[in-house]
Amino acid sequence: MNDARWTPRTLQGEQAPGLSSRARRSVALCILLVFFSACDVQRRKSDAELGLTPQQSAGRRLYDQHCDRCHEAYSARDKKGRSLQGVFKKQFLPQSGMPANDERVSEMVFTGRNMMPGFGQVMSQEQIQDLLAYLHTL
Ligand code: HEC
DSSP states (O other): OGGGGGSHHHIIIIIHHHHHHHHHHHHHHHHHHHHHHHHTSOOOOOHHHHTOOHHHHHHHHHHHHHTTTTBOSSSSOBSSSOOOTTTTTSSBOTTTOOBOSHHHHHHHHHHOBTTBOOOTTTSOHHHHHHHHHHHTTO
16 A cells, blocks of 8 residues: 555655655755855955965954944945045045044044043054054054
């Protein structure tokens, strides 16, 4: 009685299409996942891929630790603070309109301004220099 299920006809005619459509669905799902992970969440590039010097890498670690929660480095999106993508490529800082130079930016990092905390107590002058070296790569 149960043997009827295992005839070649049912395997080919009924079970096989069921399996392959399920397989097709999972392939489609995989493609979608790859598609979305590639578009939505950009893979983080390594220091080597970015061609960072040791000083810039040290600055990047400081950035990740202290700045990343409020400032995007690799997208134009604003968080609590404005994006810092290409911060030194422009003549003026986007929010304050101050000149985009080492002096103003290190002062901003050292003392802070309005909702931006200062890091003068947290980072040494050398660390701020490392951070600036990294910001120049954005
Ligand atoms: C708690 C969130 C926060 C953190 C953390 C933070 N910032 Fe800011 N940042 C801000 C805000 C808000 C402003 C705008 C300040 C103002 O009103 O001018 C700002 C302004 C700036 C500006 C000037 C932008 C402009 O257009 O005038 C720079 C440069 C900057 N931040 C760099 C940094 C760096 C580098 C770090 C890490 C050491 C950092 N920030 C950490 C919130 C933050």
